[in-house]
Amino acid sequence: MESSSKMIFSFENSNNPPDLNLVGSKTRNLFLASNKGFNIPRSFCITTEAYKQFIEHNDLFSIIDREIYKKPFEEMRWEEMWDASLRIRSAFLRSEIPLEIELEILKHIKEFGEDLKFSVRSSSPAEDSKKNSFAGIHESYTNVLGIDEILKSIKLVWASLWSDRAILYREELKLDSLKSTIAVLIQIMEKNPVSGLAFSKDPNGNENNLIIEVVGGYLSNLVDNIKVGEKWIIQRDNHFIIQHIQPEETKKLKRPLLKSNELEYIINQTKDIEDVFGFSADIEWTGTGEKFTVLQVRPITSIIDSNEERKWYLTLTPNFDRLKQLSNKVEKYLIPQLEIEGKRLALEKPQGMKKDILAVKIKERADIYFKWKKIYWDEFIPFAHGIRNFGTYYNDLVKPKNPYEFMELLKTDNLLASKRNKELISLSLLLKSDLELNSKIEYIINKKIKNKELLNALGEINEVEKFSKFVNKFKSLLNDHMDLMYENQSFKDHPELILINIWELSKKEPHIKEKLDLETVGKETSKNSQNKISKNIYMDKLYSAAGKSRLEEAIEVLRIGKLSWKLRDDDNILLGKLENQLLIFLNQGCEILISENRMESKEDLILEDWKTIYDGLLDNKKSIISIKKKRKEFNTRSEPDFKPRQLIGQPSSPGIVSGLAKIINSFEDFYKFKSGEILVCDAIQPQMTFLVSLASGIVERRGGMLVHSSIIAREMGIPSVNGISKATQLINDGDLVTVNGYLGLVVIGSPEFELERHS
Amino acid sequence: MKKFDEPMCVDNSKDTFCQDEDIDIKGKISKLVFNQPFAVLSTQGHGQPYASIISFACSSDLKNIVFSTPFNTRKYGLLSESNKVALFIDNRSSVPPGLNNVSGVTITGKSKILNNSPEFEKCVDLLINKHPNLDLFAKSPSNALILVEVYRYFLVRRFQEVFEWNPHQK
Numbered sequence: 055m056e057s058s059s060k061m062i063f064s065f066e067n068s069n070n071p072p073d074l075n076l077v078g079s080k081t082r083n084l085f086l087a088s089n090k091g092f093n094i095p096r097s098f099c100i101t102t103e104a105y106k107q108f109i110e111h112n113d114l115f116s117i118i119d120r121e122i123y124k125k126p127f128e129e130m131r132w133e134e135m136w137d138a139s140l141r142i143r144s145a146f147l148r149s150e151i152p153l154e155i156e157l158e159i160l161k162h163i164k165e166f167g168e169d170l171k172f173s174v175r176s177s178s179p180a181e182d183s184k185k186n187s188f189a190g191i192h193e194s195y196t197n198v199l200g201i202d203e204i205l206k207s208i209k210l211v212w213a214s215l216w217s218d219r220a221i222l223y224r225e226e227l228k229l230d231s232l233k234s235t236i237a238v239l240i241q242i243m244e245k246n247p248v249s250g251l252a253f254s255k256d257p258n259g260n261e262n263n264l265i266i267e268v269v270g271g272y273l274s275n276l277v278d279n280i281k282v283g284e285k286w287i288i289q290r291d292n293h294f295i296i297q298h299i300q301p302e303e304t305k306k307l308k309r310p311l312l313k314s315n316e317l318e319y320i321i322n323q324t325k326d327i328e329d330v331f332g333f334s335a336d337i338e339w340t341g342t343g344e345k346f347t348v349l350q351v352r353p354i355t356s357i358i359d360s361n362e363e364r365k366w367y368l369t370l371t372p373n374f375d376r377l378k379q380l381s382n383k384v385e386k387y388l389i390p391q392l393e394i395e396g397k398r399l400a401l402e403k404p405q406g407m408k409k410d411i412l413a414v415k416i417k418e419r420a421d422i423y424f425k426w427k428k429i430y431w432d433e434f435i436p437f438a439h440g441i442r443n444f445g446t447y448y449n450d451l452v453k454p455k456n457p458y459e460f461m462e463l464l465k466t467d468n469l470l471a472s473k474r475n476k477e478l479i480s481l482s483l484l485l486k487s488d489l490e491l492n493s494k495i496e497y498i499i500n501k502k503i504k505n506k507e508l509l510n511a512l513g514e515i516n517e518v519e520k521f522s523k524f525v526n527k528f529k530s531l532l533n534d535h536m537d538l539m540y541e542n543q544s545f546k547d548h549p550e551l552i553l554i555n556i557w558e559l560s561k562k563e564p565h566i567k568e569k570l571d572l573e574t575v576g577k578e579t580s581k582n583s584q585n586k587i588s589k590n591i592y593m594d595k596l597y598s599a600a601g602k603s604r605l606e607e608a609i610e611v612l613r614i615g616k617l618s619w620k621l622r623d624d625d626n627i628l629l630g631k632l633e634n635q636l637l638i639f640l641n642q643g644c645e646i647l648i649s650e651n652r653m654e655s656k657e658d659l660i661l662e663d664w665k666t667i668y669d670g671l672l673d674n675k676k677s678i679i680s681i682k683k684k685r686k687e688f689n690t691r692s693e694p695d696f697k698p699r700q701l702i703g704q705p706s707s708p709g710i711v712s713g714l715a716k717i718i719n720s721f722e723d724f725y726k727f728k729s730g731e732i733l734v735c736d737a738i739q740p741q742m743t744f745l746v747s748l749a750s751g752i753v754e755r756r757g758g759m760l761v762h763s764s765i766i767a768r769e770m771g772i773p774s775v776n777g778i779s780k781a782t783q784l785i786n787d788g789d790l791v792t793v794n795g796y797l798g799l800v801v802i803g804s805p806e807f808e809l810e811r812h813s
Numbered sequence: 814m815k816k817f818d819e820p821m822c823v824d825n826s827k828d829t830f831c832q833d834e835d836i837d838i839k840g841k842i843s844k845l846v847f848n849q850p851f852a853v854l855s856t857q858g859h860g861q862p863y864a865s866i867i868s869f870a871c872s873s874d875l876k877n878i879v880f881s882t883p884f885n886t887r888k889y890g891l892l893s894e895s896n897k898v899a900l901f902i903d904n905r906s907s908v909p910p911g912l913n914n915v916s917g918v919t920i921t922g923k924s925k926i927l928n929n930s931p932e933f934e935k936c937v938d939l940l941i942n943k944h945p946n947l948d949l950f951a952k953s954p955s956n957a958l959i960l961v962e963v964y965r966y967f968l969v970r971r972f973q974e975v976f977e978w979n980p981h982q983k
Contacts, residue, residue: 121909124971126835232909695982696838699967700975780836799973 061107062158063099063237074741076101078177078237083331083351090330092323093347095241095340098162099177102235103210104155111165112149119215124702127225129779133758135218136442137704144449144457146213151205159208162240164202172198173274174207175350176214178236180229191220192236194635196274197243201750204240210450211238241349246341248311249273249284249349252320254328254335255290257354258384263296264288266320268311273338273349284311293321316342327351372436372604374611380437381614384621388433389628390427396631400537412643413671420634420664426632434625437618441760444615451599463592463612464619465769466535470627471740471762472769475747478552481531482559484524491521492560499557503551512549523539528553538630538741539637541721545741546634547641551724558748562729568642598809623765626740636661645665653679698784698802705798706764709773711751712792715785715802718745732791736782738763746770751793755781767795775800838976839875842847842966845902845918846878850944852920854880855899858891869900870943875980878920878961879927879936881951889957896923898961916970922963936960 063077065085074082081099088094107117121138122140130138149363151159163172176192193214195207214220215236224231250268255261269276269283276283282301289296300310312320320339323346328335331351338350399419404412441464448460466472485492498511509529528549536545536552545552559716593612600608640663644656647670659667664680670679716731718724724745727733733749735742737756743766746752750772754763757777767774773795785791785802792801834840852869855862865888867880878900882889892898903917927933939959941948950956966978 115910116912119913120972123911123913129835529961694836694838695978696836697977698975699977700973702971702973794893 061101061104061155062162063101064162065094065097065099071614072099075179075235076103076237078102078179078354079237080175080177080350081237081239084239084348086331087327087348087351091329093341093345095244095347095349096166097239097241098238100155100159100208100238102237103239104152104181104512105236107152107155108149108209108212111152112145113460114145114149117145119250122216122221122231125777127781132218132222133779134704134777137220137757137759139216139218139221140442140445140449141457142216143213144453145444146209146216147206147449147453148455149209151208156205159205159240162203163204164499166242168201169199170772171196171240172204173241173243173349174198174204175239176236177239178215178234180224180234191217192222193217195279196272206450208238208240212236222401244340244347245272246345246347247271248342249338249340250276250320250337252324252335252337253354254324254337255354256287257336264290264321264324266312266317266324270311273340277338279375286312286317288321290325293318312342319343319346319724323348363746372439374443377437377440377618378444380433380609381440381617384433384437385617386627388429389621389625392429392625392628392632395422396537396628397427397631399635400533400599404639407642409671410640411666412646416636416639416643416664416668416671419632419639419688420661420668423632423636425539426629429628433517434621438619438622439762440614441622444611444618447608447611447615448596451604452595454595459592461759461768462589463596464616465589466616466620467769468725469620469765469769470624471533471743471766473769474531474744475766477527477531477535478556478559478744478747481527482562484527485556485560488520488524491515491524492652494521495553495557499550499554502550505547508550513614515603516657526539528556536744538627538632539634540724540739540741541722542657544634544637544641546638552744554725555727555744555748558565558727558729562748617813619765622760623740623743623762626762630741633661636664640664640667646671647679650676652676653681656681658682694784700802701778701781701784703753703775703781703798703800704759704777705777705795706754706759706761706776707752707767707772707774707795708758709751709771709795710792711773711795713750714789715753715787715789715791717782717787718742719782732793733786734781734791735763737761738766746772751791751795752776753778753781753785753791753793755779826847836976838968838978839972841916842918842968842978843875844974845904845916845968846875848907849902849904851902852878852880853901854888854977855901856888856891856895857897858894863870863887863891867900868944868947869902869939870940872939876963877936878922878963879940879958880961881940881956881958882936882949883953883955884957885955891958892924892926896925898922898924900961912972913970916968917974918969919967920961921965921967922961923960924961927958932960 059444060076063081065070065088065204068085070083071089072082077099084094084097097721121141141653173194173196175194178192193211195210195739202264215234215437221231226235248268249272250266250272252267253265256263256265256614265491266288267283268288269281275281284301285299286295287297288294298310319342323339324335324337327337327348333353336352336354337348339346339348341347376582399422402415407415424628444464445457445460448463452459454460472531485495488659496514498508501509512525512528532546532549532552538545578653596608596612597605637772638660640661641656644653644659644667647653647667652670658681666679666681711732713730713732715734716723716727718727718733718735719776724742727745727748729748730750731748732751732753734753736754738746740762743762746763746766747770752763752767752774754761754774754776758764761776763774763776773775773793775793775795775798777798778800785800794801821893851867852867853864854867855864857863867882869878869880871878898921900920902920903915905915908914927936937951940951940958951958963980968976968978968979
């Protein structure tokens with residue numbers, strides 16, 4: 055163990071500036087400010103050496119290595135990155151701080167005053183340089199009270215070095231994650247009437263201006279958006295107030311938060327700090343006049359973020375207040391509206407409509423669909439963060455061994471996809487139980503009767519009373535659950551596909567989980583109660599860890615998590631209905647144009663072509679319509695010169711199963727998928743999760759614990775491994791595949807080792 | 814519209830599969846067999862398995878591996894009894910720490926003694942080119958020069974990922 059002096063940097067016992075690599079830039083800058091005579095709060099720093107000791111003591115590098123470097127970075131998806139970070143964070147929380155370091159921390163806390171509130175802040179050597187700003191990338195915690203909470207916050211700050219956003223940011227800046235390290239700055243929270251931010255130059259505007267932002271009480275009120283602050287824009291040379299922006303709540307006070315002399319003092323201090331440091335400074339401060347205290351100094355960096363996708367990704371972590379607002383909006387307004395809209399559109403049929411009316415209807419449907427698509431990206435996807443928010447909340451409180459234990463509390467039988475799959479299974483059981491019905495359906499399938507003819511054939515069967523239950527249920531399934539499209543094909547136009555699916559399902563021995571689910575329909579079984587009991591165990595763990603003081607909060611975080619889980623899948627299916635309703639009308643428009651010899655084919659039609667079809671239908675000159683050819687994906691495939699034997703991915707649903715692989719790349723492949731096969735797919739879309747009922751296992755390229763296939767596979771108890779790079783290229787149709795959903799392994803070929811036979 | 818559910822950099826529309834450096838399995842195997850000086854040789858005989866460390870060299874087509882051993886060694890005795898061998902080569906000592914950085918290759922094949930063969934000179938040169946310090950050792954009359962005709966390679970990387978490659982495949 056290194057000497058404790060290297061683990062802790064004490065401001066009060068040091069005259070020389072500390073080594074940047076040991077204390078990070080936040081601490082070093084604060085020390086320099088103090089050395090130049092500015093007030094700083096009583097502080098000490100837990101150095102990067104202590105972080106290193108913590109990592110070594112708990113062998114955490116092996117976990118970081120396993121999670122972050124298990125596949126090439128460019129093949130990791132955002133969600134996989136989050137999964138990796140969650141596991142690392144969970145491991146950090148469960149690890150022990152080496153005793154010698156913990157004792158040193160305790161010594162300093164006791165010396166400062168155990169009953170005081172502290173801030174626990176990241177101080178990384180890489181952050182806050184003139185070139186790079188890590189503002190908001192690493193975690194900091196304020197108002198931390200009590201030694202246990204302080205120690206926990208230190209671990210969380212350390213873990214934030216491996217958060218998804220920190221990893222992505224370092225990658226963007228081409229910084230080596232393996233060399234990254236972090237120190238922790240501990241400060242007493244000084245309580246003053248006002249605190250704020252000061253920018254010696256306006257970071258977003260005129261360099262001749264200086265900005266002061268102020269809030270009542272702790273600075274965290276401003277930084278965490280608890281209160282809206284007042285803002286002054288000041289001309290640097292003559293201190294003229296260009297603008298004073300006052301929110302409504304402080305306007306009521308009838309006087310600004312800063313008196314003119316207090317404002318003048320802060321302006322001067324800001325300019326002094328800029329002179330001392332030699333860079334345009336972004337300053338966090340508290341108190342006025344003699345009590346003016348510098349909490350942090352860093353260079354102003356204008357973050358010009360060129361990566362739009364990353365920028366968008368970073369908006370996907372709304373804070374809890376925003377999540378609460380979103381939950382009300384999504385649950386009480388948006389989802390019911392979306393549902394109503396889907397049902398309303400499904401009532402109209404395009405057949406027989408005049409061209410101009412059809413055109414108007416297409417426009418109406420396109421407007422509705424694209425409006426909801428935008429809502430999907432702006433509101434539904436950020437709301438999906440509710441699942442992650444609950445996961446982090448549960449893990450922070452409960453510290454479970456399995457960082458995905460929280461998912462047990464989110465499961466629900468009410469997913470639209472689960473309801474649909476239960477309907478499919480129930481229809482398959484009707485087929486299984488009636489040999490006569492079975493042979494009639496087999497006849498229809500073998501005759502390859504399709505579309506309307508198939509519905510007519512079923513209509514004939516329906517005349518026999520004992521078959522009507524099956525036929526009516528089948529029609530309801532089509533209307534209620536299959537008003538969806540995939541690759542420009544509406545499932546409603548392909549009832550034969552759904553019938554084949556049910557037929558295949560009837561040949562399958564129900565999976566244990568499916569049996570249980572079917573048994574539980576409408577009655578309380580022992581297994582059902584058992585599930586409730588196990589759910590209650592996790593609920594109890596959560597509530598007892600929350601304690602009385604946080605019980606209400608825990609209930610609310612769980613409520614939002616559950617809602618977010620359900621809507622993660624449902625919203626896609628509901629949006630899919632609008633998509634399909636637009637497609638049905640577009641197809642009708644295309645058929646008219648094809649019949650007028652103005653259009654060759656609708657093969658390449660996509661929803662974005664609606665305007666072309668709309669214009670074509672309204673065009674009296676009857677000009678020729680052409681839509682752009684779209685590149686077909688997966689149309690080429692090179693044969694590798696090697697055989698994969700075992701691939702690693704993410705264990706997304708537990709269990710182990712062997713079966714023959716079926717690669718699903720297109721709508722046509724849906725017809726070929728047989729009961730008990732292993733579904734191998736690039737990305738399982740919500741519209742195609744009905745295939746999952748047939749699968750004995752799932753292998754997917756797209757990774758993540760919260761992708762659609764993971765949710766459905768977990769709900770149905772089907773082993774699943776995802777995040778397998780190039781899954782559909784490395785595995786062939788008919789390969790014997792073993793899906794190990796416990797370890798995230800996919801074994802290709804017979805488990806028996808083929809003995810070497812030398813020629 | 815950005816695809817939330819898509820990876821960051823992979824462009825699925827391009828068929829770059831076989832040019833993808835990450836799954837250039839032959840390249841990864843070549844790196845190991847040409848850069849690593851030592852291998853573990855597994856032999857069998859007298860009803861028991863045995864393992865020994867050897868300095869080796871590999872032919873440019875990856876079809877043959879050569880090494881030298883004195884006639885009076887246990888491994889030579891065992892090779893005389895059974896020519897079915899396996900070799901294991903890994904890069905543990907030359908990569909930064911971390912399970913995901915380590916890769917290894919298991920090689921299966923059959924051995925033959927080259928001392929009286931016309932191939933001796935060419936193969937001993939192959940070994941000495943890679944290990945100049947073994948000049949006297951490999952050319953000593955007390956040593957056997959062994960050639961392993963490779964049947965298959967099994968590349969293991971990232972803890973559990975396994976690929977099979979056959980050097981005779983066209």
